[in-house]
Amino acid sequence: MIGLRELTSDDAVALQDIYGPESIGFLGRGPMGPAEAGSYAREAMAAADQLPRTVYTVGLARKGDLLGIVKLRLDRPAATVSYILRADAWGRGYATEGVRGILALGFDRLGLPVVHAKHHPDNPASGRVLTKAGFTPTGRVSGFETYLARPRQPPRPGHRRGRSA
Numbered sequence: 001m002i003g004l005r006e007l008t009s010d011d012a013v014a015l016q017d018i019y020g021p022e023s024i025g026f027l028g029r030g031p032m033g034p035a036e037a038g039s040y041a042r043e044a045m046a047a048a049d050q051l052p053r054t055v056y057t058v059g060l061a062r063k064g065d066l067l068g069i070v071k072l073r074l075d076r077p078a079a080t081v082s083y084i085l086r087a088d089a090w091g092r093g094y095a096t097e098g099v100r101g102i103l104a105l106g107f108d109r110l111g112l113p114v115v116h117a118k119h120h121p122d123n124p125a126s127g128r129v130l131t132k133a134g135f136t137p138t139g140r141v142s143g144f145e146t147y148l149a150r151p152r153q154p155p156r157p158g159h160r161r162g163r164s165a
């Protein structure tokens with residue numbers, strides 16, 4: 001059983017494995033070290049306490065093992081989803097499950113009308129994750145393949161942005 005959960009300060013070591021050399025190839029950054037992992041976890045926890053909450057940086061975990069991160073950002077002009085998975089967890093549908101979970105949060109609980117995502121053109125597996133999770137390709141912008149997803153049902157009036165994952 002795989003699911004989304006909030007990060008804690010105990011996740012710093014797992015974060016370094018997730019943002020390891022194999023996973024970061026398309027992200028334009030280096031592997032994550034201990035100091036960055038600690039501040040990443042602290043920032044995610046602080047974001048979870050913000051009201052209204054604008055950033056959901058949540059862990060994708062299976063049987064207590066933190067395998068990846070899924071992010072929903074509401075602090076930019078458009079709501080965006082992104083994700084990263086530890087390399088030894090690829091190819092088992094976990095990223096797709098994580099993206100479906102965060103879209104359910106965005107659409108069903110937060111009432112978002114649209115969510116955007118993008119991936120590097122040399123990472124077609126990431127595009128497959130997005131289309132399996134319900135995204136539609138919209139073209140290429142600044143060298144990235146772009147996508148959007150809308151709720152299956154239009155958002156009901158009265159939805160508010162929540163604070164928990």
Ligand SMILES: CC(C)(COP(=O)(O)OP(=O)(O)OC[C@H]1O[C@@H](n2cnc3c(N)ncnc32)[C@H](O)[C@@H]1OP(=O)(O)O)[C@@H](O)C(=O)NCCC(=O)NCCS
Nearest residue numbers: 023083084085090091092093094095096119124125126128
């Ligand atoms: C993108 C990534 C996270 C996918 O995670 P994952 O859990 O392996 O994805 P899933 O198993 O849910 O689905 C992968 C799909 O891509 C397909 N796929 C794999 N390699 C592919 C390729 N080279 N071309 C096209 N499709 C490919 C798989 O067949 C699968 O589709 P299917 O279920 O129809 O067979 C991971 O593979 C990866 O590339 N990580 C590198 C960096 C990263 O994390 N990028 C995300 C930021 S955008």
